[in-house]
Amino acid sequence: MAGARFVDFGGWDMPLHYGSQIDEHKAVRSRAGVFDVSHMSVVDFSGDDSREFLAILLANNIDRLEIPGKGLYSCMLNDDGGVIDDLIVYHIGDKSYRAVLNASRREADLNWIQERAIDFKVEISEPQDLCILALQGPQAIKQATALLPLEIQQAALQLPKFGCLHVNEFFISRTGYTGEDGLEIILPSDQAEALWSGLLKIDIQPCGLGARDTLRLEAGLNLYGQDMSEDFSPLECGLTWTVCWDPISREFNGRQALERKKIDGVQSRFVGLFLDQRGIMRSGQRVITSKGDGLITSGGFSPSLQRSIAFARIPICEDVDCKVEIRSKLIPASITETAFLSRKNF
Numbered sequence: 001m002a003g004a005r006f007v008d009f010g011g012w013d014m015p016l017h018y019g020s021q022i023d024e025h026k027a028v029r030s031r032a033g034v035f036d037v038s039h040m041s042v043v044d045f046s047g048d049d050s051r052e053f054l055a056i057l058l059a060n061n062i063d064r065l066e067i068p069g070k071g072l073y074s075c076m077l078n079d080d081g082g083v084i085d086d087l088i089v090y091h092i093g094d095k096s097y098r099a100v101l102n103a104s105r106r107e108a109d110l111n112w113i114q115e116r117a118i119d120f121k122v123e124i125s126e127p128q129d130l131c132i133l134a135l136q137g138p139q140a141i142k143q144a145t146a147l148l149p150l151e152i153q154q155a156a157l158q159l160p161k162f163g164c165l166h167v168n169e170f171f172i173s174r175t176g177y178t179g180e181d182g183l184e185i186i187l188p189s190d191q192a193e194a195l196w197s198g199l200l201k202i203d204i205q206p207c208g209l210g211a212r213d214t215l216r217l218e219a220g221l222n223l224y225g226q227d228m229s230e231d232f233s234p235l236e237c238g239l240t241w242t243v244c245w246d247p248i249s250r251e252f253n254g255r256q257a258l259e260r261k262k263i264d265g266v267q268s269r270f271v272g273l274f275l276d277q278r279g280i281m282r283s284g285q286r287v288i289t290s291k292g293d294g295l296i297t298s299g300g301f302s303p304s305l306q307r308s309i310a311f312a313r314i315p316i317c318e319d320v321d322c323k324v325e326i327r328s329k330l331i332p333a334s335i336t337e338t339a340f341l342s343r344k345n346f
Helices: 021-030 050-057 103-116 140-147 150-157 189-201 209-218 255-264
Strands: 005-009 012-017 033-036 041-046 070-077 083-093 096-101 123-125 130-136 164-167 170-173 182-188 205-207 268-275 286-289 292-302 307-315 321-326 329-336
Touching: 012 021, 012 209, 021 033, 021 205, 021 209, 033 140, 033 189, 041 050, 041 103, 050 096, 050 103, 070 103, 083 103, 083 164, 083 170, 096 103, 103 123, 130 140, 130 189, 140 150, 140 182, 140 189, 150 164, 150 170, 182 189, 209 292, 209 307, 268 292, 268 321, 286 307
Parallel strands: 033 205
Antiparallel strands: 005 012, 033 130, 041 096, 041 123, 070 083, 083 096, 130 182, 164 170, 170 182, 268 307, 268 329, 286 292, 286 321, 292 307, 321 329
16 A cells, blocks of 8 residues: 555554655655554543552653643553553543553553552543554644544644544544654544545655654654663663652652662663764664663664664763674764754754
């Protein structure tokens, strides 16, 4: 379909690209692109204790969503403070919330959630026959809203960042995974093909996994299974900002382990790397610093910057440069922040 090259991705047949990964990347940075991300899992929470349950399930504080219509990014932690998954949860109505989970973590997430829900009055359900289309780029919202049902077009245009609306069968949020502005639309499967086709007819570029990965890497956005996992806490993944410590009475899962890590001191830094010479940094490559070896968690070629960039977990040190082992050669690299492109320039 649309010239896609498909690959296996967590048990799903997913488009790697639709002809040119570079063209797709550039389209999202300059105009608009659409991704089919229907492999992700949608889970709804409702009931008298839904808020109280999410308050202990998530490291970020669900109380920040005071009224329906907003979303919150958070990690869900195990007892050791490791990241079970990262997700966005939305307040969609009175005592009602919706979360979107990583597809590769669906079974583990649901088992963890259901085990901890036993003592709460909360109903957990997975709506079926849904598709998710992510529209991303500086022109995406303006172009796409004309194809939405008339009754939600104006509301979709006026959504704030991380805002959401749930009208009839459409759920729309102003979120994404590229660093660009845009909308993520959850809709019935039998209506998704018509919307997809309509978007392509107005010259919105179909995009695959390849462009999604380079876009999120440039924007400093973590990928589960590479940059974070159950073996590492948010404090070791550049996600300390997602942990809400107040109020101290909120005993979210993994809190005690995180507090111990704060007292003992985290033993690694999560950083960005620029390669100073030709070559491509990839996940799993060794990083050499003055305090020992680290590891690249995500890496690749940045179409926007025309050089190789990466995330790495390295020992605590004051180094501003390091070396990366690529094909048995040690290549100089510079240590920087993980957001390689300023969001004001997206």
